[in-house]
Amino acid sequence: MQNKRVVLTGDRPTGPLHLGHYIGSLKNRISLQDGYECFVMIADVQALSDNFDNPQKIKKNVIEVFKDYIATGIDPQKCTILIQSLVPELFELTTYYMNLISVTRLERNPTIKNELQHKSFANSITAGFLSYPISQAADITAFKATHIPVGDDQIALIEVSNEIVRRFNRVYNTDILVESEVILGKTSRLIGIDGVAKASKSLNNAIFLSDSPEVVKQKVYSMYTDPNHIKVSDQGRVEGNVVFAYLDAFLNDEDELASLKSQYRRGGLGDSVLKSLLNEILQSLLAPIAEKRATIIEETILETLVHGSEVARGVAATTLRAVRDVIGITYN
Amino acid sequence: MQNKRVVLTGDRPTGPLHLGHYIGSLKNRISLQDGYECFVMIADVQALSDNFDNPQKIKKNVIEVFKDYIATGIDPQKCTILIQSLVPELFELTTYYMNLISVTRLERNPTIKNELQHKSFANSITAGFLSYPISQAADITAFKATHIPVGDDQIALIEVSNEIVRRFNRVYNTDILVESEVILGKTSRLIGIDGVAKASKSLNNAIFLSDSPEVVKQKVYSMYTDPNHIKVSDQGRVEGNVVFAYLDAFLNDEDELASLKSQYRRGGLGDSVLKSLLNEILQSLLAPIAEKRATIIEETILETLVHGSEVARGVAATTLRAVRDVIGITYN
Numbered sequence: 001m002q003n004k005r006v007v008l009t010g011d012r013p014t015g016p017l018h019l020g021h022y023i024g025s026l027k028n029r030i031s032l033q034d035g036y037e038c039f040v041m042i043a044d045v046q047a048l049s050d051n052f053d054n055p056q057k058i059k060k061n062v063i064e065v066f067k068d069y070i071a072t073g074i075d076p077q078k079c080t081i082l083i084q085s086l087v088p089e090l091f092e093l094t095t096y097y098m099n100l101i102s103v104t105r106l107e108r109n110p111t112i113k114n115e116l117q118h119k120s121f122a123n124s125i126t127a128g129f130l131s132y133p134i135s136q137a138a139d140i141t142a143f144k145a146t147h148i149p150v151g152d153d154q155i156a157l158i159e160v161s162n163e164i165v166r167r168f169n170r171v172y173n174t175d176i177l178v179e180s181e182v183i184l185g186k187t188s189r190l191i192g193i194d195g196v197a198k199a200s201k202s203l204n205n206a207i208f209l210s211d212s213p214e215v216v217k218q219k220v221y222s223m224y225t226d227p228n229h230i231k232v233s234d235q236g237r238v239e240g241n242v243v244f245a246y247l248d249a250f251l252n253d254e255d256e257l258a259s260l261k262s263q264y265r266r267g268g269l270g271d272s273v274l275k276s277l278l279n280e281i282l283q284s285l286l287a288p289i290a291e292k293r294a295t296i297i298e299e300t301i302l303e304t305l306v307h308g309s310e311v312a313r314g315v316a317a318t319t320l321r322a323v324r325d326v327i328g329i330t331y332n
Numbered sequence: 333m334q335n336k337r338v339v340l341t342g343d344r345p346t347g348p349l350h351l352g353h354y355i356g357s358l359k360n361r362i363s364l365q366d367g368y369e370c371f372v373m374i375a376d377v378q379a380l381s382d383n384f385d386n387p388q389k390i391k392k393n394v395i396e397v398f399k400d401y402i403a404t405g406i407d408p409q410k411c412t413i414l415i416q417s418l419v420p421e422l423f424e425l426t427t428y429y430m431n432l433i434s435v436t437r438l439e440r441n442p443t444i445k446n447e448l449q450h451k452s453f454a455n456s457i458t459a460g461f462l463s464y465p466i467s468q469a470a471d472i473t474a475f476k477a478t479h480i481p482v483g484d485d486q487i488a489l490i491e492v493s494n495e496i497v498r499r500f501n502r503v504y505n506t507d508i509l510v511e512s513e514v515i516l517g518k519t520s521r522l523i524g525i526d527g528v529a530k531a532s533k534s535l536n537n538a539i540f541l542s543d544s545p546e547v548v549k550q551k552v553y554s555m556y557t558d559p560n561h562i563k564v565s566d567q568g569r570v571e572g573n574v575v576f577a578y579l580d581a582f583l584n585d586e587d588e589l590a591s592l593k594s595q596y597r598r599g600g601l602g603d604s605v606l607k608s609l610l611n612e613i614l615q616s617l618l619a620p621i622a623e624k625r626a627t628i629i630e631e632t633i634l635e636t637l638v639h640g641s642e643v644a645r646g647v648a649a650t651t652l653r654a655v656r657d658v659i660g661i662t663y664n
Contacts (some may be wrong), residue, residue, distance in 0.1 A: 045427060052431035053503050055660040062663075085661055090421035095467075098460035099384035103435070106459060119568055127438060127463050128430035134459060135427075171385050250357060303664055328387040329417055330374055331394075331634055 007032050008145035008180075010041030011082070013061035014051060015201030017068040018208045019282070020190035023249045028149040028185050030073045038079040039143045039312060040069060042305070045084045045091075046135055050129040066301055071293035076304050084139070086309035089316035093138035096323060098131065100167045101160070106130050110156050124223050137161035141177050142316040149183040158182050172326045176319075190249055195224035195242040207282065209289055215287060218281045220246075225271045232270040243274050250281050339364050340477035340512075342373030342416075343395035346383060347533030349400040350540045350625045351614070352522035360481040362405045370411040371475045371644060372401060374637070377416045378467055379421075381460040396634055400541050403625035408636050416471070418641035421648035425470035425573050428655060430463065432499045433492070438462050442488050469493035473509050474648040481515040490514050504658045508651075522581055527556040527574040539614065541621055548618060552578075552611045557603045564602040575606050582613050 009029050010062040011017060011269050017026065031036060042065050046057045062083060069081060084090060107116060108320060115121040140148065140161050148158055158180060189198045192205030199206035207219050223243050228238035237245045238261045251257050260277075263269040341361050343349060349358065364370060374397050379390045394415060401413060416422060439448060444462060447453040472480065472493045479489055490512060497509040521530045524537030531538035539551050555575050561568035570576045570593045583589050592609075595601040656662050 047662070048428070049431055049661070052428075052659075059660050083663060085424075085656075086663065088424050091419075091427050094418050094427065095383075095423050095460070096380070098463060099381055099458050101459055102455060103459055103462050104455045105455050123434060123436045125435050126431050127433055127435055127466060128427070129457075131430060131459050131463070152582050306664060310358055324417075327380070327384075328391050329380070331415060331418065332638060 004144075005036045005147060006143060006145045007036040007040070007147045007149065007183075008039045008041065008140055008143050009149050010043045010139070011065050012037075012043045012047040012060050013065045013192075014047050015057075015061055016064040016208045016210050018199055018201070018206035019246075019249075020206060021068075022072065022209060022285075023190055024151040024185040025149050026068075026072050026074075028183055029079075032147070032149060032183070033075060033078040036147065039145065039315075040074055040079050040081045041084050041139060041312075042066065042082070043084045043139070046132055049126070049132045049135075052126075052128070062305070063301055063316070064210070066305060067293055067296055070296050071289045072209060073292070078181065080308045080311050080315075081305060082309040082312035087142070087313050087316050089313060089320040090135070090138045090142055090322065091143055093316075093320055093323060094131070094135045096327065097134050097137050097164050097168070100164050100171065101134060102131070105160070105163075109133055109160065110153075111135055133157045133160040134164065137164045140180050141310070142319045143166060144315075144319065145180050146178060146279040147183050148180050149185060151189060152184060153189065155182055168323075174326045175190050176322045176326060185202060190199050191242060191245045193242060193300065194221050195240065195245075209286065210293065211286070213283055213290075215284055217279050220275050220282065223275065223278075225274070229264075229271065233267045235267045236264040236269070236271075238264055243278055246278050247274070247284075250278070250285060333417055336476075336565060337368045337479060338371070338475060339368040339479045339481065339515075340371045340373065340472055340475050341481050342371075342375045342471070343397050344375045344379040345390050345397045346379050347389075347393055348396040348540045348542050349404075350531055350533070350538035351578075351581075352531040352538060352585070353400075354404065354541060354617075355522055356483040356517040357481050358400075358404050358406075360515055361411075363437045364409040364479070364481060364515070365407060368479065371477065371647075372406055372411050372413045373416055373471060373644075374398065374414070375416045378464055380425070381458070381464045381467075384458075384460070388575045394637070395633055396542070398637060399625055399628055401619045402628050404541060405624070408613065408640065412640045412643050412647075413637060414641040414644040417561045417638050418638065419474070419645050419648050421645060421652040422467070422474055425474055425648075425652055425655060426463070426467045428659065429466050429469050429496050429500070432496050432503065433466060435462070436497045437492070438465065441465055442485075465489045465492040466496065467502060469496045472512050472657075473497060474651050475644070476510050476647075476651065477512050479515050481517060482510050483517060485521065488513055500655075506658045508654045508658060523574060525551050525555050525574060527572065527577075539617060541618065542625065543618070545615055545618070545622075548614055549611050552607050552614065555610075557605065557606070561596075561603065565599045568596045575603070578610050579606070580612075581654055582610070 009025060011021065042062050044058050044062055051058055106112065112125065115125055115287060136157055137160060162179045165179050168177050169175055192199040192203055194205045197203055207216055225241050225243050226237040247257055342352065374394050376390050376394055380387060383390060440445065444457065447457055457577060468489055469492060494511045497511050499510050501507055524531040524535055525539065526537045529535055539548055556570040557573050557575050579589055
């Protein structure tokens with residue numbers, strides 16, 4: 001058992017990070033890096049599990065995600081930033097954990113369940129995709145992470161990891177693996193600017209942390225509001241209104257937010273005033289991020305990542321050695 | 333593409349090897365080790381996939397299986413003998429291959445299919461057990477094996493491996509992985525001495541390569557023959573007769589075998605004469621094996637295995653590097 005508080009977070013490098021990542025997890029991480037030992041993983045292997053036929057995208061975005069990290073204030077002096085595939089101990093841990101969880105249990109993962117319901121996808125679910133929660137359990141336990149800052153759509157996966165931890169400790173009569181708990185971000189699922197779905201790269205409805213001020217403004221002004229709110233004096237709906245969803249997430253003054261909402265509902269508050277406010281808020285959030293990004297020296301990126309991965313390997317190797325000892329398959 | 337002929341064989345260390353292993357695969361290997369580059373793998377990780385809660389058994393039998401290898405004539409000067417878990421590159425290869433095969437396809441593996449039909453087992457099939465054919469594909473391809481000496485119950489698994497090879501080469505537009513072909517042993521499934529099922533350690537119906545002459549004799553004399561063949565003069569059945577199944581496998585003189593069968597069918601050939609003959613054949617097969625076993629120096633076993641595993645790692649690491657290059661996730 002351990003007393004140390006360890007955070008593991010990470011992202012699949014399938015695209016640059018956006019405001020949804022920021023508010024759902026990144027912002028938390030930045031505040032956590034002072035109080036916790038902190039591992040930030042760029043999960044290239046997990047990204048491969050459903051992008052195996054488009055690996056170029058992954059390699060390119062490893063670098064983009066790293067830049068997003070540095071730009072938002074993740075500090076390689078405080079956190080270990082690593083590339084998943086450069087810590088091969090994770091593959092071996094995954095293998096041992098695969099014996100501790102049933103296929104039936106993995107099929108209850110909400111993401112898989114969803115795909116299974118679509119007959120056309122059901123037959124093409126790969127072993128890799130079915131098993132990614134096991135790989136996540138390896139990531140979490142390798143670094144003995146106690147706290148995982150994620151969105152609420154990830155809670156089910158952390159539960160799988162904890163089930164594996166409990167089963168491992170029971171089967172091998174040990175306490176070397178530790179369970180982890182979720183730290184939820186302020187807004188778990190930021191809606192897309194189209195109001196249709198969760199903001200995502202693939203739906204092209206996200207505001208990226210690397211978007212230029214002009215693009216951000218243009219995206220804010222293209223946001224869906226209330227289609228029946230035509231004249232300024234009309235009564236407007238706050239629920240389902242994308243601008244308010246973003247204000248909920250990014251306007252920190254609760255009183256101002258409440259007063260804007262009641263004014264909008266009553267009538268007399270125009271969309272353009274609201275959008276202008278949101279634009280200002282986002283610009284002042286993103287300006288220092290852009291500034292910090294401009295200071296990143298391209299040539300040092302891989303070096304920093306390789307170094308972080310080596311540090312992470314040291315930690316993961318210690319866990320793996322303990323796991324092999326406990327299972328009883330050590331040969332010297 | 334390659335011209336070199338490479339053999340990979342191996343065993344799950346869940347018990348000492350028996351005559352079924354010898355006639356199904358070991359005998360082939362010994363003759364192959366001169367004409368092929370040869371890897372012999374003690375598959376401790378695969379053994380864990382359905383013995384994860386009994387790992388002590390595995391570690392102990394790694395040593396027993398090694399002794400069986402040496403005793404039957406596998407020569408560490410000619411073959412690389414390795415322990416699977418000491419070649420961690422195999423775990424990583426498995427991970428990449430897991431993205432190339434569907435869960436549905438894995439469920440068509442005859443072994444899994446069989447378990448799925450028993451409702452009580454179906455829900456407890458682990459991810460590790462479902463995936464062991466992928467791990468086998470990693471073993472085969474890591475060493476670029478072209479030939480696999482196995483029993484016919486393994487043909488379906490080699491086909492899975494070849495499917496993964498073809499898919500990998502197609503998706504990543506390469507030819508670095510090579511397909512393999514099966515070399516069938518003389519008798520793929522040697523029946524148990526009870527006549528009920530395939531000889532196996534778990535059913536306690538096998539003659540082990542390490543059995544003493546007395547135990548072998550006692551097992552031969554306890555074999556089921558034809559229950560209606562009571563007096564020597566009775567007509568007897570050859571089919572389903574365990575003694576004849578073993579004579580089929582181990583009596584090399586075809587003419588003598590045919591003449592014994594016709595005499596037995598006609599009547600006039602007693603079971604004890606037959607059993608005495610089989611006992612003689614098996615004793616002269618096993619005597620030099622026992623002799624060779626007595627020369628093994630216990631203290632050198634682990635050293636030889638660790639050395640072989642290191643040699644194997646070198647080969648597997650070269651394959652893995654090529655695989656990562658082709659996928660495009662290399663970072664320096």
